[in-house]
Amino acid sequence: MNKKIKLIHPRDQITTILSRIYKRGMTTTSGGNISIMDENGDIWVTPSAVDKGTLIASDIICVQKDGTIIGKHKPSSEFPFHKAIYESRPDIKSVIHAHPPALVAFSIVRQIPNTNVISQAKHVCGPIGYAEYELPGSEMLGGVIGEEFKKGYKAIIMENHGTVLGGSDLTDAFERFEALEFCASTILYGSQIGTPNYLTDTQIDAFEAQATAVLPEQEVVAYASDEVEKRLEIKKIVERSCQQGLMISSYGTVSARWKGNDFLITPTGINRWDLDLDDIVQIKDGKRESGKNPSRASWIHQEIYKNNPKINSIITTQSPYLMAFGITSTYLNVRTIPESWIFLQDIRTIKYGDHFKGNDNSDLVKACTTAMIIENDSVIITGDKLLETFDYLEVAEFSAKSIVLGSSLGKMVPINDEQVEDLRKKFLA
Known part of the structure; x- marks a missing residue:
């Protein structure tokens, strides 16, 4: 999707998108995290243990390229896998991780939603990867996710955990996130009243x-x-x-x-x-x-x-x-x-x-x-x-x-x- 160019600070981009995710019921007060890598190689990321429903721009943390942390909170406990994604995929400049209900449902039955269920979704989401379970916040989890992103995926189901998605910017990542959760929801609801049909390529x-x-x-x-x-x-x-x-x-x-x-x-x-x-x-x-x-x-x-x-x-x-x-x-x-x-x-x-x-x-x-x-x-x-x-x-x-x-x-x-x-x-x- 083409993007309008708007000069918005990473802090404000993150709080805007996280507010949308939270208000739409796609994450909880404590769950989910978002990051943006800027042109200097610094990573702006949501903080650990701060209410996602009331997050403001000054809560966002900057982890500089040399590892220096700037901000009044600790960075998200999931920062290691954000960092691993950026290191494995230079084309990705933003990452969203959350626990939206429909995608979590797929993650706990260890399945990947088939995006061919809706005509446009395949092109928005791209192929979907799958990361096996590792301890949340661990370097091992970062390694597993980083390896999946190296395969070319921009969207991954995390086993018994949720989903993580990347994009060329935060808008791109959010569009992918929203479309994938929509596909998952539609498949789940459709399965309650019939058998979902899928389109061919x-x-x-x-x-x-x-x-x-x-x-x-x-x-x-x-x-x-x-x-x-x-x-x-x-x-x-x-x-x-x-x-x-x-x-x-x-x-x-x-x-x-x-x-x-x-x-x-x-x-x-x-x-x-x-x-x-x-x-x-x-x-x-x-x-x-x-x-x-x-x-x-x-x-x-x-x-x-x-x-x-x-x-x-x-x-x-x-x-x-x-x-x-x-x-x-x-x-x-x-x-x-x-x-x-x-x-x-x-x-x-x-x-x-x-x-x-x-x-x-x-x-x-x-x-x-x-x-x-x-x-x-x-x-x-x-x-x-x-x-x-x-x-x-x-x-x-x-x-x-x-x-x-x-x-x-x-x-x-x-x-x-x-x-x-x-x-x-x-x-x-």
């Missing part, structure tokens, strides 16, 4: 090949006040989606109709957490705002707007419980509670490949419904106002979560046809 390569087309550029771009207001709406919805685990750094598209069939859409190649107003791309008369690359899903959004005049906003994303149904081809029956059915009616499943540009997309585009799940790829939610569309996404994900969780208790009993007809008469007539 050929299917993934076909997706990547068809998603590279770029719209022509506009010659002149105007920014009216109502257009800027829609940019702000999009930015806020993307932020909420990331915070609530409905979108990850490396995947998710939000758009809003502006005038006629012209619309605004999020870009490709920019971390969703860091989205700014001027990153959002205007699409006018089928042409993109000059100098910007819109989401690779732009053409789907464009076709939906053209064929569905009552749809004014679209969210394409990956949320773990909805995608549990998407990877198992299990029918998601939203007749769970009245609100779910009123908002969503029936959620359709689209076969993988039917969303490719150039294929027959009529079933997706012309018969567009409020919620559609594309197998092993994403969920598409449509609506009028953007906040309404986001609400539909939340309702759909909560409904999917309830069914997944309820599957351990017994068979779901939906509201019956007569009750549905009463809802139809009262709310949809």
Whole structure:
């Protein structure tokens, strides 16, 4: 993923990312550590025995190239394996270690999640390594992990411990971390309701090949006040989606109709957490705002707007419980509670490949419904106002979560046809 260049001190980068990890429930007060190697070869690292939920920039430790420690705390007890990774891989400049629940589940059953479960994940995560158990904080653990990174991996499952990931910078490492935990979660949830299906490398390569087309550029771009207001709406919805685990750094598209069939859409190649107003791309008369690359899903959004005049906003994303149904081809029956059915009616499943540009997309585009799940790829939610569309996404994900969780208790009993007809008469007539 392309990165925006921002001059942010390593201390602030680390506290920002660790706050996201902690608030999303992917580490504990005492667990996890992050480091960055700067251009001088000094390593900035989280401290030992400091609350991860309240960490501030001044808590971050600098271990200089000569071993001198600068800071008011001790460096993380896991510093030895951070150091070992940097020594074994000069291309890696940041490391994240944490104990996110889904990846820990894989580590304690000693398995590696198959990232071919979602079309984009293989390219974000790369191949996954496996480090056998050694004492936490020990030089032996550092040695084992360092040897795995020497093999070319940037993501490793640590036996009975968690995961460690590296990146060209902290944003790169976090995108990999988030995507891998998402894959692990989706596989776990999918396994509760069915059998996960995996894409072949050929299917993934076909997706990547068809998603590279770029719209022509506009010659002149105007920014009216109502257009800027829609940019702000999009930015806020993307932020909420990331915070609530409905979108990850490396995947998710939000758009809003502006005038006629012209619309605004999020870009490709920019971390969703860091989205700014001027990153959002205007699409006018089928042409993109000059100098910007819109989401690779732009053409789907464009076709939906053209064929569905009552749809004014679209969210394409990956949320773990909805995608549990998407990877198992299990029918998601939203007749769970009245609100779910009123908002969503029936959620359709689209076969993988039917969303490719150039294929027959009529079933997706012309018969567009409020919620559609594309197998092993994403969920598409449509609506009028953007906040309404986001609400539909939340309702759909909560409904999917309830069914997944309820599957351990017994068979779901939906509201019956007569009750549905009463809802139809009262709310949809």
